[in-house]
Amino acid sequence: MVAPFPASFLLGLPVRGSRGERGRRPARCGPLRPPPGAQGSCSQRCGDQSGPCSCHPTCFGLASCCADIRDFCLEISPYSGSMMGGKDFVVQNLNWPNPTDSVICSFKDSIQTRGHVDASGRVHCVSPLLYESGRIPFTLSMDNGRSFPRSGTWLSVHPSKVSDSEKSQLVNETHWQYYGTPGTQGNLTLTWNTSALPSDAVTIELWGYEETGEASRGPSAAGVKPPTPAGSLEMGERRFQYDSGQQCCYTADGTQLLTADSTGGSTPDRGHDWGSPPYRVPPRVPGLSHWIYDVISFYHCCLWAPECFRYMNRRPSSDCRSYRPPRLASAFGDPHFVTFDGTNFTFNGRGEYVLLDAALTDLRVQVRTQTRTGSEGSQDRGTGLTAVAIQEANSDVVEVRLGEGAGVLQVLLNQEVLSFAEQSWMDLKGMFLSVAAGDRVSVMLTSEAGLEISLQGPFLSVAVLLPEKFLTHTRGLLGTLNNNPADDFTLRSGEVLPPSASSRELFQFGADCKGPPAGGEGGTALGRARWRPAAVFPGAVQNASSLLTYDSKFLAWGWWPWLGSATGSYAAGRATHMWNPGTWYPSFSSRVPCSVTEDPNPEL
Known part of the structure; x- marks a missing residue:
């Protein structure tokens, strides 16, 4: 029996090669402005x-790109497709009017497909069968595979996530499901959107699929061997930890159905529908x-044979008796904080701060706060969240920030702005990311921690959910999760501020950071002169560990203090060795120890 795949599973787009004149340099679309003399x-x-x-990717806002960046760092359209392959995509900003060599597209350095050049000189690639979801790096050769100097990223998605126009439709799904059982026979009908295909004729292939190797809870080596029309594709063997799923069924009033009570009860799954890293293994x-x-x-048990009781006995429901709800903390407004242990406080600092740091899984959440600009350009005295960045261990870094324009x-993913024109749900390294209605972003991490960042008025609101295992393992502006609200204001030195701490003490809790390294900031007299001594507190982000993105002159200048020196001069800033020679943007290896200068005596 074969699963009812979407059309993109079954219908591959044609692959063809083209010939022509060799040696012409691809055209670049649109002028760039690299640094003078770069x-x-x-x-x-x-x-x-x-x-x-x-x-x-940050070079565009910093005006520091190499002149040929669009020739070699590729943008593609469409940028996503089913993991089953067969999707034709066009390389943007690259034109090859008279090709002589073949185009080869290499995915993950090992899976190659043959591309082509169309009559307009546009370069095309065709996505391969991948058996995994997520962002897949690819490289492009325009000399028949001799070199691959160009690179980009393809988003491979779960088959259910492709657009409806690309999915096939089973006519009478019940007929398909029961086909071959007594009384169910005849023709099976499959339809698809013909306008999604470039050809009037298609070839339909029926594939079998199997997974070989033991699927167990312990470490195991396994291989997946799905037969293909060209033979058998051997998939790489890896060790993995088993991940399972759960099908939950409820009555109309929200009561969970259990297999002990109903054949339609909730059942556990051996394989989660989303899959899980490292993929490509059972x-x-x-x-x-x-x-x-x-x-x-x-x-086999419930549709094709009267043996459903056996299935339900082998897969009994998991009820909620052992469930422990996650702990919630939040930050919102101008800005107000509610810690994991329920402490409420307001902190009006302007800068970049550690919202949450959990050494248990190396989970880090950092935020940027800014004042609001009024309709006439005036600055409000209160502040609010304008950016939130998240990373756990060696996962991708996701940042959510206010864009240009209201609402x-x-x-951003690893400092590159993401497009959600095609996909609102992405499987990333170490996390899942989804966007709802353009004003709410949800992030689920492999540790089962979760975040939701949303628009609330002119600022961002963030809610953080942590499972029970994080107990006693957190610090930052969201406090110490230990069921004791009295110690939420714990400094790195171990000193605990009382719950009744004054606004000035709370300001220090959030804003102050440790003194400069030996020799001052960058070892310069300017650094020693500009440094403001302070005690060591948990709140402020240190630039060496910042997750936030600085991809504009405003961010690079406004969030690296002292770059312009005491005089505020760009030239003087360059002279302090906090600039990369030949460019105006700051050196990441020379960041100063604290991301913003704070006033411990604010009128707030």
Whole structure:
């Protein structure tokens, strides 16, 4: 029995090659403004900030890009498609009117597909069969595979996440499900949107799918071997930890149905429908593992045979008796904080702060607060959250910040602005990310910690949920999670401020950071002169560990204090060695110890 795949599972787009004149340099679309006199190239350097010019996504706002960045750091359209492959995408800003060599697209340095150049000179790639979801790096060769100097990223998604126009439709799904059982026979009908295909004729192939190797809770080596039309595709073997799922069923009034009471009760799954890293091993392949281990077994017992009681006995419901709700903390407004232990306080600092730090999983949440600009350009005296950045261990870094214009959220992944034009749900390294209605972003981490960042008036609001295992492992503006609100204002030195702490003490709790390193800031007299001594407190972000993005002159200048020296001069700032030679943007290796200068005696 084969799962009812969407059209993108079954219908691949044609792949063709083109020939023509060799040696013509691809055209670049749109003028760029690299730093004066900048030398260098982005060939095989995408993401690199070093050197006289940058190939990092932040370079566009900093006016520091290499001149050929769009030639080598590729933008594509569409940027996403089903993990089952067959999706044709166009490389933007790259034109090759007279090609002589073949185009080769290499995904994850090992899976190659043949691209083509269309009649307009646009370069195309076709996505391969991947068996995993998430952002997949690819490189592009325009010399038949001899070199791959260009690179980009393809978003591979769960088959259910492709657009409706690309999905096939089963006519009479019940007929498909019961086909072959007594009284159910005849023709099976599958329909699809013909306008989504470039050809009037299609070839339909029927594939079988199996996963080999033991799926167990302990470490195991396994391989997935789905037969393909060209033979058998051997998938790499890896060790993994088993991840499972749960199908939860409820009555109309919200009561959970249990298998002990009903054949329609909730049942556990051996393979989660989303899959899980490292993927490509049983039972971790998105969609397909769940089908093999959970859906087909249900069909065999409950649809194709009167043996459903056996299925329910082997997969009893998990009720909620052992469930422990997560702990909630939040920050909102101008800004108000509610700690995990329920302490409420207001902190009007302007700067970048540690909202949460949990050494248990190396979870870090940092925020930026700014004043609000009025309609006539005036600055309010209160502050609010304008950016939130999250990372756990070696996961991706996600930042949510206020975009340009009222009511606009901007999401960055590893300092690059994301587009949600095609996908509102992304499977990233160490986390899942979803966006709802453009004004709310949810992040779920592998530790089961979760965050929701949303627009609330002119600022951001953030809610953090932590499971019970984080008890006694947190610090930062959201307090110490230990069921004791009396010690939420604990300083790094161990001193505990009382719950009745004054506004000045709370300001220090949030704003102060440790003194400069030996020799002052960067070892310069300017650094020693500009440093404001303070006690060591947990609140302020130290620039060496900042997760936030500085991709504009406003951010780079406004959030690195002392860059302009005591005189506020760009030239003097460059002279203090806090600038990369040949560019105006600041050196990440020379950040000063504290991200913002605070006044311990504010009129707030």
